[in-house]
Amino acid sequence: MGGxxxxxxxxxxxxxxxxxxxxxxxxxxxxxNAVAGVVALLVGGIxxxxxxxxxxxxxxxxxxxxxxxxxxxxxxxMLVVWIIFFEIAVLYFCSSTLLRCRLATPRIAWLxxxxxxxxxxxxxxxxxxxxxxxxxxSYVPMPAHPAFYLGLILFAVGALIGCFIxxxxxxxxxxxxxxxxxxxxxxxxxLTACIIAIFTIASGAIILIPTFLWSVGYIKHIDPAxxxxxxxxxGHSSQQINVSAHIAVxxxxxxxxxxxxxxxxxxxxxxFLLYILFLQLASAHHILADPAVGTEWKIFNTSYAMYLxxxxxxxxxxxxxxxIEAAQREKGYTKGLFEWLRKAPWGNPVFSGMFMxxxxxxxxxxxxxxxxxxxxxxxIIHNTIYVPGHFHATVVIGTTLAFMSLTYFxxxxxxxxxxxxxxxxxxxxxxxxxxxxxFTLAMMGAGTLGVPRxxxxxxxxxxxxxxxxxxxxxxxxxxxxxxxxxxxxxGAMYIVITVGTILFGKxxxxxxxxxxxxxxxxxxxxxxxxxxxxxxxxxxxxxxxxAMVFLVAFVLYYFVNWKYLSTVxxxx
Numbered sequence: 121m122g123g124x125x126x127x128x129x130x131x132x133x134x135x136x137x138x139x140x141x142x143x144x145x146x147x148x149x150x151x152x153n154a155v156a157g158v159v160a161l162l163v164g165g166i167x168x169x170x171x172x173x174x175x176x177x178x179x180x181x182x183x184x185x186x187x188x189x190x191x192x193x194x195x196x197x198m199l200v201v202w203i204i205f206f207e208i209a210v211l212y213f214c215s216s217t218l219l220r221c222r223l224a225t226p227r228i229a230w231l232x233x234x235x236x237x238x239x240x241x242x243x244x245x246x247x248x249x250x251x252x253x254x255x256x257x258s259y260v261p262m263p264a265h266p267a268f269y270l271g272l273i274l275f276a277v278g279a280l281i282g283c284f285i286x287x288x289x290x291x292x293x294x295x296x297x298x299x300x301x302x303x304x305x306x307x308x309x310x311l312t313a314c315i316i317a318i319f320t321i322a323s324g325a326i327i328l329i330p331t332f333l334w335s336v337g338y339i340k341h342i343d344p345a346x347x348x349x350x351x352x353x354x355g356h357s358s359q360q361i362n363v364s365a366h367i368a369v370x371x372x373x374x375x376x377x378x379x380x381x382x383x384x385x386x387x388x389x390x391x392f393l394l395y396i397l398f399l400q401l402a403s404a405h406h407i408l409a410d411p412a413v414g415t416e417w418k419i420f421n422t423s424y425a426m427y428l429x430x431x432x433x434x435x436x437x438x439x440x441x442x443x444i445e446a447a448q449r450e451k452g453y454t455k456g457l458f459e460w461l462r463k464a465p466w467g468n469p470v471f472s473g474m475f476m477x478x479x480x481x482x483x484x485x486x487x488x489x490x491x492x493x494x495x496x497x498x499x500i501i502h503n504t505i506y507v508p509g510h511f512h513a514t515v516v517i518g519t520t521l522a523f524m525s526l527t528y529f530x531x532x533x534x535x536x537x538x539x540x541x542x543x544x545x546x547x548x549x550x551x552x553x554x555x556x557x558x559f560t561l562a563m564m565g566a567g568t569l570g571v572p573r574x575x576x577x578x579x580x581x582x583x584x585x586x587x588x589x590x591x592x593x594x595x596x597x598x599x600x601x602x603x604x605x606x607x608x609x610x611g612a613m614y615i616v617i618t619v620g621t622i623l624f625g626k627x628x629x630x631x632x633x634x635x636x637x638x639x640x641x642x643x644x645x646x647x648x649x650x651x652x653x654x655x656x657x658x659x660x661x662x663x664x665x666x667a668m669v670f671l672v673a674f675v676l677y678y679f680v681n682w683k684y685l686s687t688v689x690x691x692x
Contacts, residue, residue: 136631145226146216150209157205164197169608176601184576193247195256201240207365208282214310215289221298224288235278243271260347269332280321283314309368312392317361324354345412357400366522370440373474380447383439394432398425405493426493437482442663457662473525473549481518506567513560537625552610558603566596
């Protein structure tokens, strides 16, 4: 009797390989949210392949109606469902696991997961039944079936509950004194993502609830200008949740792989604070030509808020590789500028995926984002395929690749399974990352030549006023098609490895269950939950050189765009 009661009360498991402690309810919910995200990634990936093969003019696979239907579903399943499910898993991991405490209100967390699943299924059914082919923005007065808006609301409510459970878990950890001082940096990054998520979801609720009531006839009119402004506070800010989350993952992986400590916790935390204050404001670049937005706001957004957000990203882009370099030099890799980088574990997908995420986000997503945030350039390139080129660089290379790399750490740690197909796992980040990198560059190149976004046929065949793009634009679209297929192959490899490992991977020692919170042990646990930086004991000349390369690339790209675009569009 006593033994069974003790077993029933055993709520904590310590991973014998990492020292990480999992609360039973948190562990189950992390798994379920991650798995739901991977299912959405599978659906969105299949749609991505069909869309790529349609926009590739030489193939032009599906008809216009199905193209717009699938584009709607692809945007929502990838940007919203896959990423937010995984982010909720990250929030629970960064609170309950890293702070070594129980998850607040597990039953309500189960409810949140169920609402997100029901919501995702509901709006997908509305889309695939042909009743909501309204693109991701779903601008009023273009109506969709009420189920479309209801599904989005249910999903958003579930995600919002997940955010508050994360905050509640932080309160539990503080009250039960499971950590000392401030929360660890990785958890602080997750807190940043959570705060931005609450702002984002609240914006969505403000506009989607009235729109739902409009779709069922209870409200007669929704002002389209108001809808656009408030919707972009939701639509673009959702990307900023991703940025904060995947940067928290960068810091986590640097600690996991290298035992790296932040170069300066104060600087890194200040950068996250700048995100909270300014990053989500960048949504205004989607409505710079909109009369509903005042001139003062446009100037503030593009001249001040954006630059402070960019400063924060540049700080993270310096401190993460700097922490890795300092850790490597501490281990003896001190020859020249880049021995620390050459000796990094490039065959480990946890590291390689993270590093490609960092480089791709900075050089492709970051630089192109500043282009679009510059009002004069924005007016020229905004409704071109340059825009999805930019956000695929930020969200797919940056966020998705970071989440993929974290998955390779979680499979043995959380699911207690030995990874299948290790050769595939080594290659997967490179195939996916390089394919997506060329994919985004081709889209941005085609965008500078005026190729429109979200358009089924760029040749405008049969149009009363046809327009013929230069051959270079068609070449860019062909490169986009080939690279897109390669990226989809990389994504398929990830899903095969992940699902196959969970179902068929060799079972590993899960560790013992206990009724008590475990003490800190093993390097991974200590690195993730500890405090303090390197204190300047090791210089990081290699990181400094890489930062200079980035700045030169940024300046060149910025001014080349001014010249190139003015020439292309006849504005010189």
